[in-house]
Amino acid sequence: MTVDVIARLRAELGDVVSFDAAALDVTRDDRSGWRSATPPIAVVHATSVEHVQATMRIATATSTPVVPRGAGTGLAGGAIGRDRAIVVDVSGMDRILEIDTSDEFAVVEPGVINDDLDRALAPHGLWFPPDPASKAISTIGGNIATNAGGLLCAKYGVTREAVLGLAVVLADGRLLRTGRRTVKGVTGYDLTALLTGSEGTLGIIVEATVRVRPVVAGATVTLAAAFPDIESAASAAAAVTASRVRPAVLELMDAASVARVAEYLGPDALAGTPLETIAPGAAFLLAQTDGAAAAAEADDVEGVLEASGARVVRSTDDASGERLLAIRRAFHGALASRGQVLIEDVAVPRSRMAAMFRAIEGIAARSGLEIPTIAHAGDGNLHPNFVFDADEVPESVWRAADELFRTARELGGTLTGEHGVGLLKQRWLADEVGDDSFELQRGIKAVFDPLGLLNPGVMFARAGEQVS
Numbered sequence: 001m002t003v004d005v006i007a008r009l010r011a012e013l014g015d016v017v018s019f020d021a022a023a024l025d026v027t028r029d030d031r032s033g034w035r036s037a038t039p040p041i042a043v044v045h046a047t048s049v050e051h052v053q054a055t056m057r058i059a060t061a062t063s064t065p066v067v068p069r070g071a072g073t074g075l076a077g078g079a080i081g082r083d084r085a086i087v088v089d090v091s092g093m094d095r096i097l098e099i100d101t102s103d104e105f106a107v108v109e110p111g112v113i114n115d116d117l118d119r120a121l122a123p124h125g126l127w128f129p130p131d132p133a134s135k136a137i138s139t140i141g142g143n144i145a146t147n148a149g150g151l152l153c154a155k156y157g158v159t160r161e162a163v164l165g166l167a168v169v170l171a172d173g174r175l176l177r178t179g180r181r182t183v184k185g186v187t188g189y190d191l192t193a194l195l196t197g198s199e200g201t202l203g204i205i206v207e208a209t210v211r212v213r214p215v216v217a218g219a220t221v222t223l224a225a226a227f228p229d230i231e232s233a234a235s236a237a238a239a240v241t242a243s244r245v246r247p248a249v250l251e252l253m254d255a256a257s258v259a260r261v262a263e264y265l266g267p268d269a270l271a272g273t274p275l276e277t278i279a280p281g282a283a284f285l286l287a288q289t290d291g292a293a294a295a296a297e298a299d300d301v302e303g304v305l306e307a308s309g310a311r312v313v314r315s316t317d318d319a320s321g322e323r324l325l326a327i328r329r330a331f332h333g334a335l336a337s338r339g340q341v342l343i344e345d346v347a348v349p350r351s352r353m354a355a356m357f358r359a360i361e362g363i364a365a366r367s368g369l370e371i372p373t374i375a376h377a378g379d380g381n382l383h384p385n386f387v388f389d390a391d392e393v394p395e396s397v398w399r400a401a402d403e404l405f406r407t408a409r410e411l412g413g414t415l416t417g418e419h420g421v422g423l424l425k426q427r428w429l430a431d432e433v434g435d436d437s438f439e440l441q442r443g444i445k446a447v448f449d450p451l452g453l454l455n456p457g458v459m460f461a462r463a464g465e466q467v468s
Helices: 002-016 021-026 049-062 114-124 140-146 191-195 230-242 255-265 294-307 318-329 331-336 350-367 395-410 426-433 435-448
Strands: 042-045 066-069 086-089 096-100 105-108 163-169 175-179 204-211 221-227 249-253 283-289 311-314 340-343 373-376 381-388
Touching: 002 042, 002 049, 021 042, 042 049, 049 066, 049 086, 049 163, 049 204, 066 204, 096 114, 105 114, 114 140, 140 204, 163 191, 175 191, 221 230, 221 294, 221 318, 230 249, 230 283, 230 294, 230 350, 249 255, 249 318, 255 283, 255 318, 255 331, 255 373, 283 294, 283 318, 294 311, 331 340, 350 373, 350 381, 350 395, 381 395, 395 426, 426 435
Parallel strands: 042 086, 066 086
Antiparallel strands: 096 105, 105 204, 163 175, 163 204, 221 283, 221 311, 249 283, 249 373, 340 381, 373 381
């Protein structure tokens, strides 16, 4: 069967398909820390919708699994090439097809880098709100496939809220168009919303019509605050949201994160910030307001933070604001400079953030692991980072992660706020959504993909069902 698949791919796609060992090997992992045991049989470097359609027709005729893949920046193992699969790499489909300034939307191919779209929109006074931390390297298609979030989503929404319509290649090679170009429209089931966040299990995104916004008028104000401990910082963040102010950015760093960043940046970079002198156990909170009411909202936020016992520094101009933002932005570089990192993703109600941070500290103490944790505090989305010194993620890290996921659920939270389920979290999916929902979702997948060829093992597996 594999020989037949290879022959068909060569005959229909020619140089677009690669069987080179190095090209296959690149697809065996992403940024999640998980690596497949075996490589895929081929990589299709698609540059057109027709390439994707031809691949799916061959896959259906030969019952061959297909893994859609973009930039490979995923953190849940959702786009990893593996045994017997064809990888469809759509990163080469990277054209911005249309920018409509009157109706405020853009039409893009899936391989367009998030930041590149923003650069193309800037001369028109527009921007694309979804802002994952990987936006300089991640693709719009990947953002849509995982329903990505980011620093600004508490105020401006996650990716789903910016997607108006999609073009998707189905498992049998048909091209399906969903959605519309209008802001409103409720005709039929909302297949666009269903496909957003489906992680390549229902179809392969080949085009997206996305909502863009006018650039926010007025200056931004950045506030940085140091707290004696993470509990008081998390409580202050919850108090900010309870005050009904919605900062564009509200980011929280625990003591382990602060210590790593301080070491990485050095004392000169921290001069004049709340972290200039760091007490043991100190936590850091960063807030930014924008728009016409930025100054007044910053006053309100500053009052809440000071009432919570914080030492607050306020930006005086864009340059000083950037200095404060640089502390948060340095986090991933600080960890990467010292070893390997597994970046995890859970979300809890904002009122339970302090409890979740306490639980993570307990997991770190019991496991003997270092778990620096940051949070998009505006929406209760925490990113615990497991630091280790090995080529592969040790079993002790996976055991600690298991406890982490279960604790988030016990606090009324969820397995993932923005990274997706992928291969890594499928064993916990049924526990979160319940048996009835789990079976209904598997039924929906069967309607779109009756042979189970699209990204098999991603999302839908029960405890004990593992993918190699």
